Amino acid sequence: MAPTPSITIDHLSVNYRDVQALRNVNLTVRPGKLVGVFGPNGAGKSTLVKAMLGLMPLVTGRVTYGDDLLAHQLNRVAYVPQRSQIDWTFPATVWDVVMMGRVQKTGWLHRFSVASRQIAKEALDRVGMAEFRDRPIGALSGGQQQRVFLARALAQEADIFCFDEPFVGVDQKTEAVIFQIFRELAAAGHIVLVINHDLGESITNFDQLILLNKELIAAGPRDWVLTRDNMTRAYGGHVGFFGHVA
Amino acid sequence: MSPDLAVLNGLVEPLQYAFMQRSLAVALMVGIICSVVGSYLMVQRLALLGDAISHSVLPGLAIAFLLGVNIFIGAFIAGVISTVIIGWIHTRSPIKEDAAMGIVFSAFFALGITLITTIQKDNKIDLNHFLFGNILGVTAGEVRDTAIIAALVLLTVALLYKELLFYSFDPLGAQASGLPTGLLNAGLMVLIALTVVASMKVVGVILVLSLLIAPGATAYLLVPRLHQVMLLGAGVGVFSSVSGMYLSYYLNLPSGPAIVMVVSTLFALAFLFSPRYGVLMGPGRGRAWQKLQAILRPKDGVS
Numbered sequence: 208m209a210p211t212p213s214i215t216i217d218h219l220s221v222n223y224r225d226v227q228a229l230r231n232v233n234l235t236v237r238p239g240k241l242v243g244v245f246g247p248n249g250a251g252k253s254t255l256v257k258a259m260l261g262l263m264p265l266v267t268g269r270v271t272y273g274d275d276l277l278a279h280q281l282n283r284v285a286y287v288p289q290r291s292q293i294d295w296t297f298p299a300t301v302w303d304v305v306m307m308g309r310v311q312k313t314g315w316l317h318r319f320s321v322a323s324r325q326i327a328k329e330a331l332d333r334v335g336m337a338e339f340r341d342r343p344i345g346a347l348s349g350g351q352q353q354r355v356f357l358a359r360a361l362a363q364e365a366d367i368f369c370f371d372e373p374f375v376g377v378d379q380k381t382e383a384v385i386f387q388i389f390r391e392l393a394a395a396g397h398i399v400l401v402i403n404h405d406l407g408e409s410i411t412n413f414d415q416l417i418l419l420n421k422e423l424i425a426a427g428p429r430d431w432v433l434t435r436d437n438m439t440r441a442y443g444g445h446v447g448f449f450g451h452v453a
Numbered sequence: 454m455s456p457d458l459a460v461l462n463g464l465v466e467p468l469q470y471a472f473m474q475r476s477l478a479v480a481l482m483v484g485i486i487c488s489v490v491g492s493y494l495m496v497q498r499l500a501l502l503g504d505a506i507s508h509s510v511l512p513g514l515a516i517a518f519l520l521g522v523n524i525f526i527g528a529f530i531a532g533v534i535s536t537v538i539i540g541w542i543h544t545r546s547p548i549k550e551d552a553a554m555g556i557v558f559s560a561f562f563a564l565g566i567t568l569i570t571t572i573q574k575d576n577k578i579d580l581n582h583f584l585f586g587n588i589l590g591v592t593a594g595e596v597r598d599t600a601i602i603a604a605l606v607l608l609t610v611a612l613l614y615k616e617l618l619f620y621s622f623d624p625l626g627a628q629a630s631g632l633p634t635g636l637l638n639a640g641l642m643v644l645i646a647l648t649v650v651a652s653m654k655v656v657g658v659i660l661v662l663s664l665l666i667a668p669g670a671t672a673y674l675l676v677p678r679l680h681q682v683m684l685l686g687a688g689v690g691v692f693s694s695v696s697g698m699y700l701s702y703y704l705n706l707p708s709g710p711a712i713v714m715v716v717s718t719l720f721a722l723a724f725l726f727s728p729r730y731g732v733l734m735g736p737g738r739g740r741a742w743q744k745l746q747a748i749l750r751p752k753d754g755v756s
Contacts, residue, residue, distance in 0.1 A: 260629050286629030297496055297622050298679045307619040311630045316612055343677040363630060 211238035211366045211396050212273035214259065219268035221251070221258045228254045230422045232268070236400060238366075241393045243413035243429075244402045247442050250419045252402045253289065256369050260284060272367070282311050285365035287356045289372050295345045301355050302340045305331055308362030323362075330361035335384060350381030357385055367398040374405060386412045467702055475596050476588045476702075480694040482603040483655045483664070488672075488690035489610055489683045490648040491665030493641055496679065497621050500666050501551060502536070505558035506642075507649045507661045509535030511565020511583065514653070518578055519568075525598050525650050532646035535561050586657035586709030588698050595654055602651040606644055610683075617641065618679055655694060657709035664690060667716040674727040689719055 216234040220227065229251040236242055244252045257263045259270045261278030270277045277284075285308070308330070309323040331337045334354040344352060353373055360368055368389075374382055386409070393399045393414070401413070410416075416432040418424040420441045425432045467473045494503045510528035517527020535557050542553040569580045582590060591599075610617070619627040620637045628634040645665075652661045672685035697712025704711070725733050 257625075262625060262628055281629060281631035284629055284631070286626055288623065288625045292625060293623060294496070294498075298673055298677055298682050299618070299622055300678055303618065303678060304622070306615070307622065307626070308630075310615050310619045310627075311632065313615070315616070319615070359626075369629070 211398060213237045214277060214367070214398060215271045216259065217269050217271070219255075219258060219270065220266040221254050221263065222266050223251075223254060223263075227266075228421065229258065229419070232419075232423045234417065234423060234426055236398055236417075237415075238398045239393055239396050240399070240414040241389050241412065242398075242400050242415045242417060243410065244400060244417045244419065245404065245406070245410075245441070246419035246424070248404070249421075250441070251421055252404075252419055253371050255417075255419060256286070256371060256400065256402060260286060260369065277367075283366040284369065285360035285363035285367070286369045287360050287371065287373060290349065290352070290375055293352075295352065297344065299344055300340070301331070301336060301342050301344060301347070302327070304344055304355050305358045305362055308359040312364065326364065327358075327362045330358040331355075333361060333388065334358045348378070349376035350378040353377050354381055354384060357388060361388070365397070367400070368392055369400045369402075371402045372404065373401060374403060374409070382409065463703075464699065467699070472589060472591075473698075473702065475591050475593065476698050477695065478596050479591050479599050479655055480588060480698045481691055482599050483652045484668075484691035484694035485687045486603050486606045486648050487652055487661070487664040487694075488668035488686035490606060490644050492669035492672075492679065492683045492686055493617065493621055494645065495666055495669045495673065496682075500662065501554055502539075503645060503649070503665045504662045505539065505554040506532045506535060506646055507652075507658045507665075508558040509561035509565075510646070510649060510653065510658060512561055512568055513565075514583065515565055515568035515572060518576070519572060523598070525595075525602075528650045528653065529646050531561065531565075532649055533643065536642045536646070581707070582657070583653055584657045584659050584709075585707035586653075586655050586660070586712070588655045588694075588701055588708035588712075591654050599651045602647050606647055606651075609640065609644060613637070613640065614680070621679075655708060656697075656712050657707070660709040660713045663713040663716055664694065667713075667720045668693065671716070671720045671723045674723040674730045689716065693719065 214236040216232055216236070219229060219232040221229040232255065244255065246252050254263065258265055259277060260281060272280055272283070305327045306319060306323070309319055309327055313319055313323055328337070331340060334357050336351060336354050336358060339347065339351065339355075344355065347355065357373070360370070373385055377385070389399050389401060390412070403409075410429070413429055415427060416429050417426045418432050418437055418441050424441045425437045468477065491503065494500055510532045513527035513529070513531025513534075514524045515527075517524045520527075539550065539553045539557050542548055542557070543550045566580065569578065569583070572578060573580055579587070616627075616632055616637060619630075620632060620634050624634055648665070649658070649661055652664060656664050668686035668690035669682055671689050672682045676682055676685050693716035694712050696715050697708055700706055700711035700715070701708040723731070725731055728734055
């Protein structure tokens with residue numbers, strides 16, 4: 208199998224309701240690393256990922272993956288939106304949600320194959336949610352819901368994984384399970400991009416960081432990004448985080 | 454004759470008339486497709502859009518009638534145009550979507566009422582039949598058109614079920630996986646417009662929203678998965694439209710209100726007695742139910 212190429216973001220600017228949300232971002236996201244996207248509220252973290260995937264219009268710039276635009280290769284992407292974007296009262300079971308990860312691979316007018324069901328089953332096993340298969344998604348805890356979405360992403364068999372705030376409303380056990388799987392995905396040579404805002408201990412799980420505040424502040428290896436100067440530029444003078452700063 | 458037989462006879466006897474057979478056929482088909490398509494409206498919180506499309510079909514219907522074209526086609530085109538204009542206002546101005554709907558559907562509705570009122574002076578067309586339904590007056594041609602629409606709608610939903618489920622549950626996730634969500638959304642709008650058009654003669658455009666939303670909402674209180682909501686909803690929809698047809702026949706009511714009263718009653722029952730969500734059922738909700746039981750129970754201590 209050919210190695211996964213990098214994502215190249217070139218002069219990316221994005222507006223959100225006529226207000227500039229991101230200005231002139233240049234960035235390369237490499238496979239094989241667990242990459243965290245950090246920045247204060249309204250820094251444009253979600254916007255960066257959505258714009259990368261072509262889910263919102265760009266003002267300038269292009270995002271390529273290998274030889275083509277990333278927006279043309281979304282069949283290689285698994286994206287998990289923020290919890291708040293989802294209607295948890297929707298009439299669907301855990302199994303229904305995980306099988307959504309197989310829709311794109313199955314193709315129009317085809318039924319899910321036995322192989323697809325097997326892949327979905329293994330994904331549910333991997334996140335430790337197999338016994339909840341027939342539960343309505345609304346009957347799960349926040350952590351369980353997030354694990355089901357992780358299983359859906361795994362079932363997509365993607366090369367690029369993007370997660371928007373996967374640790375919001377999640378218990379300790381789930382956080383450990385999710386980080387473990389993120390590391391495994393990165394180790395398997397995938398691109399793993401995780402939006403986060405928690406500057407606590409969990410930041411040490413990331414190999415690389417992208418620090419944003421309406422523009423790119425810094426990107427690269429964790430200790431290289433986490434300088435006092437970068438953090439002040441991203442968060443202003445009021446950040447209660449210095450424990451891991453190099 | 455025993456009472457049971459009398460009831461059975463009351464149901465079967467009217468069916469010897471050809472017009473009742475046509476009504477029954479249309480009631481069955483419309484009961485099914487309204488519930489299936491309406492389930493998408495409900496889970497996507499687009500109930501108001503169903504109302505907007507249904508009110509917007511009137512001018513198209515009137516213009517088609519004047520031009521001598523099939524009124525279903527005119528109504529369908531007007532319904533689709535209204536959704537396009539709503540989307541256009543919503544994206545090209547700071548006006549919110551619900552406000553855009555309110556403006557567009559009332560404008561279309563007013564135009565439709567004006568046109569039909571004007572032409573019904575010289576023509577055999579009755580505004581009330583489109584507003585409140587006239588299931589006993591469907592023609593053979595309308596049965597045929599309804600059958601074509603029903604087949605089209607059910608086939609589309611069956612073939613695109615997994616894509617529409619993903620899209621309606623998580624539009625961003627679906628788009629990010631490469632599904633053409635713009636097309637899926639447009640397809641859904643077309644399905645809604647087709648369903649509204651097929652239902653005009655049965656419930657009328659003012660009350661069609663009830664037959665779109667209430668069966669799915671009733672089923673939603675009882676079963677946990679979307680396809681189950683659709684199937685059970687279809688049962689609720691068919692029961693309502695068929696019983697509404699008989700009420701219309703025996704009590705000389707407009708069929709729309711008759712059907713809507715039945716389906717609303719079924720929803721009220723599910724709302725009160727659903728094992729999972731019923732107001733009078735389940736843990737923590739028991740007190741009201743016990744009180745009600747205490748009131749209804751024969752008072753053995755008193756006698």
